[in-house]
Structures are given as structure tokens and as C-alpha cells.
Amino acid sequence: MEIKSILIANRGEIAVRVINTARMMGIATWVIKTAKEPNAYYLTQGDHIIDFTERTEEIAEFLDIEAIVKAIKDNNISAVHPGYGFLAESPVFAKRCAEEKIIYIGPSSEAIFKMGNKTIAKQLAREHKVPLLGGSKGNLASPEEAVKIANEIGYPVILKAASGGGGRGMRIVEEEKSIAKMFKMASSEAEKAFNDPDVFVEKYVRNPRHIEFQIFGDQHGNIIHLGERECSVQRKHQKLIEESPSAALDENLRKKMGEAAINIAKSVNYFSAGTVEFLLDDDMKFYFMEMNTRIQVEHPVTEMITGLDLIEWQIRIARGEKLPLKQSEVKINGWAFEFRINAEDVQSGFSPSLGIIEKISLPRSKNIRIDTGVVEGSRITPYFDSMVAKLIVHGETREKAILYSQNALKKLWIKGLKTTIPFCNAVLLNKNFRKGKYDTSFLTKEMTKHYHEGQDDEMLAAFFATYDFVNEVEKVETKEVDFDKGKNIAPWVLKKRLKSL
Amino acid sequence: MVRHNGKTQKDKFYACTPKGKNYEVVNPLGEKVKVKGKSLSVTIVNEPGNFTYLIYKKKKYQLEILEKNQNKYTVMINGVWYNFSIETPISYKRMKTLSKTQVLSRVEKITAPMPGKILDIMVEEGSQIKEGEALFILEAMKMQNEIVSNVSGKLGKINFRQNDNVMKDDIILEIERA
Numbered sequence: 001m002e003i004k005s006i007l008i009a010n011r012g013e014i015a016v017r018v019i020n021t022a023r024m025m026g027i028a029t030w031v032i033k034t035a036k037e038p039n040a041y042y043l044t045q046g047d048h049i050i051d052f053t054e055r056t057e058e059i060a061e062f063l064d065i066e067a068i069v070k071a072i073k074d075n076n077i078s079a080v081h082p083g084y085g086f087l088a089e090s091p092v093f094a095k096r097c098a099e100e101k102i103i104y105i106g107p108s109s110e111a112i113f114k115m116g117n118k119t120i121a122k123q124l125a126r127e128h129k130v131p132l133l134g135g136s137k138g139n140l141a142s143p144e145e146a147v148k149i150a151n152e153i154g155y156p157v158i159l160k161a162a163s164g165g166g167g168r169g170m171r172i173v174e175e176e177k178s179i180a181k182m183f184k185m186a187s188s189e190a191e192k193a194f195n196d197p198d199v200f201v202e203k204y205v206r207n208p209r210h211i212e213f214q215i216f217g218d219q220h221g222n223i224i225h226l227g228e229r230e231c232s233v234q235r236k237h238q239k240l241i242e243e244s245p246s247a248a249l250d251e252n253l254r255k256k257m258g259e260a261a262i263n264i265a266k267s268v269n270y271f272s273a274g275t276v277e278f279l280l281d282d283d284m285k286f287y288f289m290e291m292n293t294r295i296q297v298e299h300p301v302t303e304m305i306t307g308l309d310l311i312e313w314q315i316r317i318a319r320g321e322k323l324p325l326k327q328s329e330v331k332i333n334g335w336a337f338e339f340r341i342n343a344e345d346v347q348s349g350f351s352p353s354l355g356i357i358e359k360i361s362l363p364r365s366k367n368i369r370i371d372t373g374v375v376e377g378s379r380i381t382p383y384f385d386s387m388v389a390k391l392i393v394h395g396e397t398r399e400k401a402i403l404y405s406q407n408a409l410k411k412l413w414i415k416g417l418k419t420t421i422p423f424c425n426a427v428l429l430n431k432n433f434r435k436g437k438y439d440t441s442f443l444t445k446e447m448t449k450h451y452h453e454g455q456d457d458e459m460l461a462a463f464f465a466t467y468d469f470v471n472e473v474e475k476v477e478t479k480e481v482d483f484d485k486g487k488n489i490a491p492w493v494l495k496k497r498l499k500s501l
Numbered sequence: 502m503v504r505h506n507g508k509t510q511k512d513k514f515y516a517c518t519p520k521g522k523n524y525e526v527v528n529p530l531g532e533k534v535k536v537k538g539k540s541l542s543v544t545i546v547n548e549p550g551n552f553t554y555l556i557y558k559k560k561k562y563q564l565e566i567l568e569k570n571q572n573k574y575t576v577m578i579n580g581v582w583y584n585f586s587i588e589t590p591i592s593y594k595r596m597k598t599l600s601k602t603q604v605l606s607r608v609e610k611i612t613a614p615m616p617g618k619i620l621d622i623m624v625e626e627g628s629q630i631k632e633g634e635a636l637f638i639l640e641a642m643k644m645q646n647e648i649v650s651n652v653s654g655k656l657g658k659i660n661f662r663q664n665d666n667v668m669k670d671d672i673i674l675e676i677e678r679a
Contacts, residue, residue, distance in 0.1 A: 238644075347582060349649075351614050352642045359552055382616060382642050413552055413563050414580075421580040453581045460543070460557055461583045462516035462524035463536050464564050465574040467545065469587040470514065470529045 001319050003027055003079045003103055007072050008046065009062060010083030012373035013390065014295070015042035018081045021311040030077055032068075034061045036383040041375045050075065062086040065093050072102050079103035079318060081311075085385075088294040089116055105318040107217075107293050111268040115291040119162050119200060124267040125288045130260045133279070133287045135202025143180035146201050150179055153203045159183060161190030162198035169193055172204055207441040208279035210234065211246055211286070213261035214302045214310075217271040218317045224327045225258040226302050226310075229275075232440045233427060235350060240420065240443075241427055242298040242338045244305050247398060247436025248280060257286055264291055273299070273314050297340070300371060300392040304336035335401040339391040339424045341412065343380040346423040346451045352386050355379070358416035363408040367394040380417060388419060398436065402428055422451035515593040516574075516585040521600075523593075524585075609652045609676045613667045617641030622663055628656050630676055637673060654679040 005028040008015045019029045019042070031046030035053040043049055050071045052061045061067075063086055072080055080102055082088040088106070091113035097104040106112070114120045119138045126132060134153035139162055140146050150157045150173065159182055161169030169190045171182045183199065191197035210231045217223040230246035231239045249257070261276035275296050277289040299310050313324070344350045357378045362370050372389035380386060393408050395401030406428050409421055427433050429452055430442075438446065512531070517523040527535040534541045544556045545564075553564045568575040572587045588596055620638040624630060632653045639646045657675040661667055 236645075345582075348614065349646070351646055352644065354615065354642075361552065384642070386642050386644070415552055415563075415565055418567075418577070418582065419580060425580075451581055454562075454579065456557065457562070457578045457581055458518070458522075458583055459524060459536055460555060460562055461564070461576040461578040462518075462585055463526055463529065463534065463541060463543070464545070464555065464578070465566075465576045465583075465585045466514045466516045466524075466526040466587050467529045468566060468569070469572060469574065474530065 001103060003315060003319055005030060005048075005075075005077045005079070006105065006315075007050070007068070007075075007077045007080045008032075008042075008083065009068050009080055009087055010085070011037070011040060011042055011062065011384065013042075013371045013387065014083040014297075014373075016045050016373050017371055018083065018311055019045045021309055021315065025312065025315060027315070030071075030075065032061060032071070036061075037379065037381055039377075039379075040373065041378055042373050048075070065090070065096055068093075069096050069100055069102065072097075073100060077102070079105055079315075081105040081314070082294065084294050084297055089292070091116060103318050105272070105314050107268075107270055107272045107274060111270050111274075112293045114268050115274075115293050117162065118160065118164075118290060119198070121264075121290060122200075122288075125264055128263040128267045130264055130288045131286060133203040133205065136200045139198040139200050140183065143183045146179050146183045146199075147176060149201050150176065156204040156206065157201050158204040159186040159199050159201050161186065161194055161196065162200060163194035163196040164190060169199075205279050205281050205287070207439045207445075208281050208287075209246070209248055209439045210239075210277065211248070211257065211280050212275045212277040212292075212296075213258055214296075214299065215261050215265045215270070215274050215276055216310075216313060216317070216323060217265055217269075217274070218323045219271045219320055220322055221269070222323045223262050223265045223270060224323060224325065224330060225261050226306050226308065226330055227332050228254065228257065229296075229298055229301055231298060232438055233433075233442055234440055235443050239298065240340050240342075241424065242301055243398075243401075244301040244336055245332060248284070253284060253286075260286070260288065264288060272317050273310055297387075297390070298338050300369060300390060301336040301338045304369065304392055304394045305332050305334055306330060307333065334394055334396045335398045336392060336394045337401055337405050339393075339405065339409070340387060340420065341389045341391055341414075341424075342386045342420045343388050343417045344386055344420050345418040346420055347418075350420075350450070352382070353380070353418035354382055355417050357388070357414060359413070360415070361411070361413040362389075363391075363411035365404075365408070367404055368392070368408050369394075388414065388417070391424075402434060422453070426450065426452035513590055515588040515590075517588055517593070517596070519584050607678050608657065609650075609654065609678060610672045611636060611648065611650065611674050611676065613639060613669055613671045613673055614646075614648070615639070615641045616669050617646070617667060619661055619663055619665050619667060619673070620645060622659060622661075624656055624659075624674075626656055626659055629679075630654055630656050639667070648673070650676060652676055652678050 006022050007030040008018050022029045029046045030048045031043055033043055033049050033051050038053055087093040089112055091109045094104045094109035094112055136149050156174050159171040171186045173179045173182050187197045187199045211228050213228050214226040228246050229242050229244045231242045233241040264276050273295050275292040278286045279289055280286045343353045345353045357374050360376055369392040370389055393405040395404050409424055432438050512528045514526045515523045525537055547553045554561050562578050565577040567577050574585045575582055617639045620640045622637040623635050630650045634650050635647045636650050637648050639648055654676045657677055659674045661673055
């Protein structure tokens with residue numbers, strides 16, 4: 001199958017990321033222009049634009065399957081890349097593409113469906129002898145069943161929506177007396193959020209590590225893994241910093257977990273890029289959580305240590321090519337971190353900081369990579385996520401990667417927005433993080449303050465504020481000359497106000 | 502002008518933080534700047550249309566004035582922001598006297614920090630609220646933000662309901678301080 005052109009059904013940095021690889025492969029790219037950000041940077045990078053700015057449909061642009069399918073057909077585009085989020089894990093979209101003979105750059109609709117349904121995914125894991133947390137075999141029929149199973153596996157337990165994800169529709173239950181009530185709440189919440197009231201229960205592991213394996217399969221039955229990523233620096237289940245490899249794994253455990261990940265993927269004849277997520281507890285026991293059937297935000301850390309282009313692999317595999325490497329040929333080189341630079345105010349509970357990027361200056365070096373969908377003048381809108389850029393840093397060892405990261409963050413300047421940079425600085429200075437000893441409770445337990453401030457920062461800021469204030473006063477007093485000539489009255493009024501301060 | 506005015510001492514200022522810290526700044530525009538009695542040797546680089554930064558002890562600090570309103574400033578330095586009010590010796594003295602006698606406003610107004618939709622309100626009118634208690638969930642930018650109370654007290658009026666869309670700075674609810 002030939003791919004002459006790709007529609008990118010996404011925006012922001014991932015659209016730019018896919019365009020870069022497609023361009024290198026000589027494939028034309030199409031991007032979708034929306035009324036929400038008609039001047040976005042990714043639009044300047046694609047070869048062709050599909051204009052969705054005049055749409056009146058209620059459904060959001062990047063979720064409108066039929067409109068996207070029609071645009072692909074009308075423009076005779078060969079393939080579609082869904083990116084992450086939006087339609088990236090929609091089995092319906094993948095199926096519609098297949099029906100219309102559009103090459104979907106991702107796994108089969110069936111694989112997306114099975115892994116998207118947590119109950120089926122767990123069933124498959126059980127059949128393939130992949131370790132799972134104890135819990136219900138499927139969805140819970142009643143609160144009584146929840147009580148019964150919870151008593152068997154022991155508290156704490158967690159109730160989860162079968163169709164949930166990203167931390168939504170989850171309830172941790174510490175004791176028997178509250179489980180019936182929590183079950184009802186979780187179920188009604190799931191119904192509201194996902195249109196599916198089904199809930200299941202499983203053992204809750206306190207403070208686990210979040211370790212995920214990048215896997216890759218082709219359409220000829222070959223599946224390999226490209227090592228793990230440690231994503232335990234999270235806030236409310238949102239990843240903030242990722243690294244690869246993980247400091248927690250040794251070769252033996254890596255091999256075991258990698259094999260388990262491959263087994264999960266094999267259970268659905270998986271092809272394209274996928275990620276198998278595990279929880280790892282204090283005793284180095286791992287449990288299958290879920291499989292993400294798409295390219296992940298944090299895929300660059302894997303690329304940095306393997307030297308591979310995962311988007312290129314996705315495109316090649318969608319064309320029907322075989323995997324370019326065998327498992328034994330995958331070489332891991334050094335260490336890589338990814339920092340999500342989000343437009344968020346870390347001093348006010350990570351609340352979004354909307355605005356315009358007035359100026360941005362990025363560090364440049366052989367071991368630094370920046371994936372971004374913004375340039376100077378770009379606007380961070382409330383319509384999409386708050387990511388400004390991903391800073392990815394490679395080092396020969398973890399220690400060096402940390403040092404290079406600290407230096408890179410110092411050179412990453414953004415004007416116009418508050419960002420998560422001070423948070424990243426604080427994490428990199430944390431003793432236990434530096435030792436690689438951290439888990440998903442890191443943010444709440446280890447970080448008493450979510451940002452790093454230098455010793456002299458407040459003093460220098462105080463000086464600068466005073467400097468600017470006095471400068472303004474002086475400007476006003478200089479303008480007074482005009483007043484003497486009877487030209488300008490405003491400064492006089494201002495001066496009087498300043499005097500009376 | 503500012504520096505050599507014989508009548509009033511205009512070369513001495515105080516940058517005060519909301520938490521009551523203050524930095525005495527002497528001669529901010531001059532050659533010999535003093536902060537808290539110590540001389541400060543800095544270079545400010547401030548070109549229009551470019552980054553503003555200062556150099557202090559051979560290190561660069563990125564600066565940005567996020568907000569200013571008369572003498573109230575929000576300044577960001579290397580990504581971390583601080584609030585200050587800039588006072589002259591006279592206004593500083595008056596502020597000190599006032600703060601001793603001033604009683605804090607009894608009613609704390611909780612406003613929306615950003616535009617969004619209220620997904621859930623976890624409290625009821627008339628209930629007792631503890632500092633740090635979750636009040637409501639505001640959805641913005643696909644994220645659910647839990648808004649917590651910064652005071653303890655009794656909850657007065659709730660001005661919005663679940664699923665209402667709110668604008669930035671809308672007063673969502675009011676808490677009477679304990």
C-alpha cells in the first residue's frame with residue numbers, strides 16, 4: 001500500500017511532529033484549520049489545509065468522524081494519523097477509515113476496541129498469564145458484589161469506570177462501611193461522564209510506580225518492545241515528567257515486564273505503536289493496568305534512547321512493511337527525560353495560565369530536543385490543552401541527563417505566560433528524585449512546595465518592581481515640562497496622585 | 502529629579518509583600534543601589550520587544566512584569582511570581598499604622614480563577630467550611646480544577662449552580678470568616 005498523503009486529525013505539537021517525519025519521507029501532509037485557533041503554528045507547517053472554520057456542527061472539529069472521513073475522501077488523501085487524544089483511540093473512527101479504504105496509521109479497530117474496554121482488556125491479560133491486581137472478573141452487578149469481592153482481596157480497593165480513563169470515574173475505598181455508597185457514586189459518575197454506568201473493583205496499590213512499555217507490532221505478526229518509560233511524576237493522574245529507562249528496573253525485571261507487554265499486544269494481534277501500562281509496587285511486583293492504542297505524548301524519551309523515529313515506524317507499518325528491527329537488535333543508549341512545559345500557574349494549584357506567548361527562547365544542543373506547536377505570538381486558548389512545549393534531554397547517564405536538564409531549563413525562556421518550568425526545577429533538585437527513588441505519591445508526599453525559587457529571587461524581584469515604579473514616576477516628572485507649556489495635563493494629575501501616595 | 506530632591510526623601514522605597522515582608526530599596530535608579538542596607542550590583546537589560554533580564558553575580562534572571570496597577574506589582578523572575586506594593590517612607594509608615602488597626606474584611610469572596618464550567622459544588626449554603634476544604638470543581642481547558650477554600654468560616658450565598666458557565670472573577674460563593 002502506498003501512502004502519498006496524510007491527513008493529521010490533530011493539532012499542536014503532535015501535528016508538527018507527524019508533519020516533520022512525513023516531510024522527511026516525501027509524503028504530503030494535510031492539516032485541519034479550526035475557528036478556535038485559525039492562526040496556529042501547525043497550520044503553517046502542513047502542505048495543505050482543510051478549512052473547518054465555517055462549520056456549524058455542535059461536535060468538536062477533531063471529533064467529527066464523518067466530516068474528517070469526508071474531507072479525506074474529497075481530497076483523495078491516502079492515510080490519516082490521529083495523533084493522541086481526540087479520535088486516537090476511537091474504534092469507530094478506525095473502522096470507518098477501513099470501510100472507506102483510508103489507511104489508518106495506528107492499530108486495527110478491533111484492537112482499539114478491546115483494549116479500550118477495561119473489562120475485556122483484563123480478561124485478555126488473565127488469559128495470557130499477565131499479572132493483574134486482584135478484583136472483580138468483570139463489571140460489578142450490585143453493591144453487595146462489591147462488598148464481597150473487596151472483603152476477599154482486602155482493603156483498600158479502587159472502584160473504576162469500565163469506560164473511564166485519565167483518573168476520572170475512580171474512587172478509592174478504605175473500609176467496608178463506605179463501599180456501597182461509593183459504588184453508587186462511581187456508577188452514576190461513570191454514567192454521566194462516559195455514558196456507561198459499568199464499574200469494576202480491584203485491589204488498590206498505595207503509591208505504586210507507573211511504568212509503561214513502548215511496544216511495536218507489524219501486520220505480519222511480529223511484536224517487539226522498545227523499553228520502558230517511568231511516568232511516576234504525576235499530578236492528579238496527569239503526567240508531568242517522564243524518563244526512560246526507569247531507575248527501578250533491572251535487566252531481569254525489564255525482560256519479564258517486556259515479555260508481559262508483548263503478550264498483551266499479541267492477544268489482540270496488535271500492530272503499530274502501543275503502550276502497555278503497569279503498576280509496580282514496593283516489592284517489584286508488577287500489574288497490568290491498561291494498554292494505550294496510540295502514540296503517546298512521551299514517546300520522544302523512547303526515541304532519544306533508541307535513536308528511532310516512532311512516527312516513521314508507524315507510517316511504514318501502516319504501509320504494510322515489516323518491523324525494521326528484531327528484539328535483539330534494539331539498543332538502549334543512555335538516559336532521557338521529558339518535561340512537559342504547560343501554561344499553568346504552579347503557585348496557584350496548577351491553574352491554567354491563558355495568554356499570548358510574547359517571546360520564547362529555546363535551548364539548543366545536540367542532546368536537547370524540543371517538540372512544540374507554538375511560536376512567538378501563539379495564543380494558549382481555553383479550548384485545548386495547556387501544553388506549550390515538551391523539553392526532551394538526553395545524557396549518557398541519569399546523573400548527566402539531570403544536569404543537562406537543569407541547564408536546558410535555565411535557557412528555556414518564555415514571556416507572556418506562567419509555566420511549569422519552576423516545577424520542573426523543583427523536581428530536579430529533589431533528593432529522592434535525583435536518586436531515582438520516587439513513585440506516584442511523589443508530588444503529594446515529597447514536594448512540600450511545587451516550585452523552586454532561587455535564594456535571591458524575591459529580593460531581586462522586589463528591587464526590579466521598585467526600579468520600574470520609580471522609573472514610571474520619573475517619566476511623569478519629565479513630561480511635566482510639557483505641562484509648563486500648557487500642552488499636557490495628564491502627567492500633572494498623575495504626579496499629584498503619586499505625591500499623595 | 503527623583504534622586505536629588507531636597508524637600509522630600511524620594512530615593513528610599515519599600516517593596517512590601519502581602520505576607521508582611523518588606524525590602525527597603527535605596528536609590529533604585531542610581532549607581533549605588535542598596536537593598537535592605539546592602540549594596541546591590543545589578544545590570545538591567547530592558548529592550549522593547551525583547552526579554553527583560555538582570556545580571557546579578559554573573560547570573561541571568563529573566564524578569565517580567567505580569568501586572569502593575571499604580572503601586573501594586575506582580576513581577577515574575579525565572580518563572581516564579583511575587584506580589585509587591587511599592588511604598589514611599591510616608592505611605593509605608595501609614596500602611597504600618599493602618600495594618601495595626603485594620604480589621605480584615607469579614608466576608609471572603611471566592612471567585613473563579615479562570616473562565617469555565619462548574620462541574621460540581623461540594624458544599625451547601627450555611628455549612629461550616631474549613632481552610633483547604635474543596636468548594637467546587639471548575640472545568641477549564643479540559644482539566645478539572647478543584648477550588649479550595651483559603652479561609653475557615655460559614656458559607657453564605659452560592660451564586661451559581663452545577664453546570665453553569667462562569668467568567669473569570671465571577672464571585673462563585675461567599676464565606677463569612679470564623
